[in-house]
Amino acid sequence: MEGKKFSLFDFIYKYGTVAVIVIVMLLFSLTNPYFFTYDNITDILRSISIVTFVAIGVTFSLIVGGFDLSVGSTVSLTTVVSASMMVWYEQGVFATLVVPIVLSLIVGLVNAFLVVKIRIPDLLATLAMLYIVNGLHMTYSKGYSIYANMPMEDGSMAPGKFQEWFLWLGQGKIFSLPVPVILTFLLVAITHVYLTYTRQGRMLYMTGGNLEAARLSGIPVNRYRTLAYVLSALFAGLGGMLLAARIGTGQVSSGSSMLMDAVAAAFVGFSVFGAGKPNVFGTFVGAILIGVLLNGMTMLNLPYFAYDIIKGTVLALALAVTYYQLRRKRKA
Amino acid sequence: MAIPVASVNGNLVYLGVRKVSSLQMKGIVKQFSGVPALRSVDFEVKAGEVHALLGANGAGKSTLMKILTGAYQADGGSIVIDGKEVSIQSPQDAKALGIQCVYQEVDTALIPYLSVTENILLDQIVSKSSKGLMNWQRLHKEAESILQGFGFSIPVRMLVEECSLSEKQLILIARATVQKAKYVIFDEPTAPLSTKESERLFLIIDQLKKAGVGIIYISHRLPEIFGICDRITVMRDGQLIATSETAATTMDEVIGNMLGKSFDEEFPKVEVPIGEVILEADGVAGGKVRGVDLSVREGEIVGVVGLVGAGKTELARLLFGADAAEAGRVRLKGKEVRLRSPKDAVDAGIGLVPEERRKEGIFVEESVKNNLSVSTLWKGSHLGFIRRGAEAGQARELVQRLGVKTADIGQLVGYLSGGNQQKVAIGKWLDTDAQVFMFDEPTKGVDIGAKSDIYRLIGKLAEQRKGVLYFSCEFAEVLGIADRILVMFEGKIVRELSRAEATQERIMYYASGGE
Numbered sequence: 001m002e003g004k005k006f007s008l009f010d011f012i013y014k015y016g017t018v019a020v021i022v023i024v025m026l027l028f029s030l031t032n033p034y035f036f037t038y039d040n041i042t043d044i045l046r047s048i049s050i051v052t053f054v055a056i057g058v059t060f061s062l063i064v065g066g067f068d069l070s071v072g073s074t075v076s077l078t079t080v081v082s083a084s085m086m087v088w089y090e091q092g093v094f095a096t097l098v099v100p101i102v103l104s105l106i107v108g109l110v111n112a113f114l115v116v117k118i119r120i121p122d123l124l125a126t127l128a129m130l131y132i133v134n135g136l137h138m139t140y141s142k143g144y145s146i147y148a149n150m151p152m153e154d155g156s157m158a159p160g161k162f163q164e165w166f167l168w169l170g171q172g173k174i175f176s177l178p179v180p181v182i183l184t185f186l187l188v189a190i191t192h193v194y195l196t197y198t199r200q201g202r203m204l205y206m207t208g209g210n211l212e213a214a215r216l217s218g219i220p221v222n223r224y225r226t227l228a229y230v231l232s233a234l235f236a237g238l239g240g241m242l243l244a245a246r247i248g249t250g251q252v253s254s255g256s257s258m259l260m261d262a263v264a265a266a267f268v269g270f271s272v273f274g275a276g277k278p279n280v281f282g283t284f285v286g287a288i289l290i291g292v293l294l295n296g297m298t299m300l301n302l303p304y305f306a307y308d309i310i311k312g313t314v315l316a317l318a319l320a321v322t323y324y325q326l327r328r329k330r331k332a
Numbered sequence: 333m334a335i336p337v338a339s340v341n342g343n344l345v346y347l348g349v350r351k352v353s354s355l356q357m358k359g360i361v362k363q364f365s366g367v368p369a370l371r372s373v374d375f376e377v378k379a380g381e382v383h384a385l386l387g388a389n390g391a392g393k394s395t396l397m398k399i400l401t402g403a404y405q406a407d408g409g410s411i412v413i414d415g416k417e418v419s420i421q422s423p424q425d426a427k428a429l430g431i432q433c434v435y436q437e438v439d440t441a442l443i444p445y446l447s448v449t450e451n452i453l454l455d456q457i458v459s460k461s462s463k464g465l466m467n468w469q470r471l472h473k474e475a476e477s478i479l480q481g482f483g484f485s486i487p488v489r490m491l492v493e494e495c496s497l498s499e500k501q502l503i504l505i506a507r508a509t510v511q512k513a514k515y516v517i518f519d520e521p522t523a524p525l526s527t528k529e530s531e532r533l534f535l536i537i538d539q540l541k542k543a544g545v546g547i548i549y550i551s552h553r554l555p556e557i558f559g560i561c562d563r564i565t566v567m568r569d570g571q572l573i574a575t576s577e578t579a580a581t582t583m584d585e586v587i588g589n590m591l592g593k594s595f596d597e598e599f600p601k602v603e604v605p606i607g608e609v610i611l612e613a614d615g616v617a618g619g620k621v622r623g624v625d626l627s628v629r630e631g632e633i634v635g636v637v638g639l640v641g642a643g644k645t646e647l648a649r650l651l652f653g654a655d656a657a658e659a660g661r662v663r664l665k666g667k668e669v670r671l672r673s674p675k676d677a678v679d680a681g682i683g684l685v686p687e688e689r690r691k692e693g694i695f696v697e698e699s700v701k702n703n704l705s706v707s708t709l710w711k712g713s714h715l716g717f718i719r720r721g722a723e724a725g726q727a728r729e730l731v732q733r734l735g736v737k738t739a740d741i742g743q744l745v746g747y748l749s750g751g752n753q754q755k756v757a758i759g760k761w762l763d764t765d766a767q768v769f770m771f772d773e774p775t776k777g778v779d780i781g782a783k784s785d786i787y788r789l790i791g792k793l794a795e796q797r798k799g800v801l802y803f804s805c806e807f808a809e810v811l812g813i814a815d816r817i818l819v820m821f822e823g824k825i826v827r828e829l830s831r832a833e834a835t836q837e838r839i840m841y842y843a844s845g846g847e
Contacts, residue, residue, distance in 0.1 A: 197717055197718060197720075198713070198716045198717050198718065199709050199710065199713040199716055199717070199718055200716060202702065202709060202718060203709070205698070205702075206695060206698065206702070206706055209695040209696075209697050209698050210691075210692075210694070210695045210696070210697075212691060212692045213691070213692050213693055213694060213695055214695075214706070215654070215673070215674055216652070216654060216674050216684060216686055216692050216693070217674070217678075217706045217707045217760060218674055218675045218677070218678030218679070218707050219675070219706070220673070220675050276697075277697065
């Protein structure tokens with residue numbers, strides 16, 4: 001009896017998240033014939049592409065044993081800045097891509113400085129940065145979303161518009177696959193390979209696994225922690241640019257809802273295939289789970305304000321499984 | 333208004349111990365997962381006496397005291413106070429019986445961001461019977477008068493985090509008396525104190541003694557024990573060896589009792605020709621370490637011994653760049669090296685197997701393979717990619733060489749036994765270019781089999797012309813393995829002994845402050 005119960009738990013632990021996704025998809029497709037169509041599936045993937053970018057950033061900060069709360073604000077910042085480069089300043093490819101990327105790298109470096117050098121606890125330091133970066137993007141945009149032909153302060157119209165190549169990043173297709181989905185797959189593949197097969201990836205995990213032991217093994221732990229915060233901000237920044245490309249507007253505060261979804265995806269990822277630690281593939285599955293739920297609930301015409309209840313419940317369940325397993329492991 | 337410490341001034345009424353009361357522990361037995369820690373120990377402390385409890389590390393002193401304070405429950409035996417058997421199931425029970433402990437780590441028992449008054453009168457303030465409103469004026473006065481009873485004044489409104497170590501100790505003692513302590517355990521109270529602060533502590537202990545409190549005094553420092561204690565009890569290997577009046581015994585006898593005569597473990601010492609100097613340290617200082625010179629030669633095993641708290645771990649960490657040195661120079665093969673971080677030390681060719689294995693030595697949530705490759709991965713990768721085949725091969729080879737008992741190199745290290753974890757912690761250095769290996773208490777919590785494996789391994793390193801620094805408080809071990817022994821006391825190397833002239837007695841003598 002005991003043995004059977006344990007193996008059931010092990011099954012849930014390893015395959016629970018994936019099983020939930022499959023069950024939910026089955027349920028939704030039974031209630032709505034449109035759900036399980038190619039169009040809808042790519043739609044789901046497209047809808048989660050940006051959250052996946054942000055969540056992979058969060059995964060990096062979790063891997064080194066840290067936490068980055070500022071990613072949502074970074075998304076808002078690069079959304080607005082990339083839009084303004086085109087709409088306000090009529091810039092070309094170079095400035096539109098480079099300026100937001102550089103800004104997000106700076107955010108990452110400041111986070112790393114506060115956490116690694118000044119030694120403010122990660123949650124608090126990045127909470128402060130959440131406010132600062134959010135305030136910066138509001139100040140910069142004066143609180144207005146940025147779109148083509150928007151009225152400027154002096155009464156004139158904004159000179160530029162969203163350029164084709166930029167919109168293609170968020171809305172285009174290659175062989176009927178949406179470009180943002182392709183970009184997401186690329187990012188997942190590259191970061192997965194980086195974390196699993198390279199020395200730096202291993203060192204990031206070792207640093208998070210036991211900071212002092214890593215330091216005493218000769219690993220330059222502060223360099224790796226800095227790297228993690230910089231990558232976290234970078235991926236959030238890329239996510240923000242993708243968001244602008246997708247909706248064709250530099251929406252203000254668009255990133256604030258991203259933080260929680262990204263964190264949820266990363267933590268759900270702990271439990272995928274029983275990894276028990278932050279991992280890119282799990283994070284991707286977590287993002288898919290959230291996307292599937294949202295999509296299905298929209299189709300079922302559930303009131304949108306109830307979505308958070310479902311999201312929170314899923315997160316709590318995934319965490320319960322992960323931490324229960326952790327406790328069992330500790331006892332063993 | 334009750335001010336319990338009024339009793340300190342020679343008036344015993346308040347403590348209610350008019351006739352000589354006593355606390356007796358009889359036939360105490362305790363096992364930890366089948367390993368006996370205490371084998372039928374009898375111990376007694378009388379009111380108004382200072383009773384020293386002595387023993388080498390692992391003798392069972394702290395286990396015995398933890399049973400008395402309710403932190404552990406005994407597997408057998410009884411505790412009798414004033415002829416009545418009592419049951420101590422929890423720290424609350426012990427407190428209710430008037431048993432208090434002044435821990436060595438005073439900070440664990442104090443609340444740093446509360447005032448001195450609040451910390452002294454903690455029980456009174458949190459007790460259910462206290463009224464909802466605090467009369468701070470009165471409480472501060474009360475705390476003040478308690479401290480004055482000891483002849484001290486600490487500003488009672490000051491936060492405890494701003495107090496010095498000795499003041500914190502005093503606060504703990506004051507709290508113990510407020511809580512009507514009849515028996516107080518002092519656990520190495522002078523270890524962090526200066527000589528002057530120690531003198532003050534002895535005065536307080538004397539006052540407590542005169543007030544009829546029974547004191548159990550744990551310390552490694554023989555001179556002070558002979559100065560203030562009435563009786564001395566020595567434990568070894570979980571047994572009581574002897575209890576005697578201080579006047580009727582000598583330091584030599586006590587040391588003899590602590591060490592025992594027969595130590596039948598075999599230490600396979602391999603004789604290796606000793607070569608050039610590899611590592612030299614000049615005046616290294618920082619934290620507890622107050623200026624240490626030492627050198628290690630090729631093929632030489634240098635033992636650094638001292639009692640717990642002598643500064644061995646701190647010295648090892650300074651030589652490894654894990655803590656910042658305040659002064660001193662380190663040369664490796666004649667070349668000066670700057671040790672700002674452990675990475676500098678590793679790059680220069682120094683490896684450290686740290687004392688706190690689980691916290692500092694290994695990654696419990698990672699596999700044996702990942703643990704073993706952590707310091708050599710830069711060699712085993714190509715364009716930044718890990719060569720997985722080579723990594724696994726290295727891991728298998730090391731597991732064999734070290735005799736790690738593991739099912740598989742993919743096993744998480746957290747699941748291995750203590751001895752095998754330690755072998756992994758050592759193993760990560762074996763394939764590096766390290767010239768000097770430092771071991772900090774490498775046999776702590778390790779079974780006999782793994783111990784002799786570890787000694788053999790260290791012997792092999794010496795054969796390969798490496799230099800070894802072996803930090804330990806296990807004298808017998810160091811005597812068996814080291815070519816040369818440096819004795820540490822209070823952050824300094826007080827004596828160097830050659831293998832031929834060293835004996836456990838001599839080491840103990842110098843390690844406990846003998847001149």
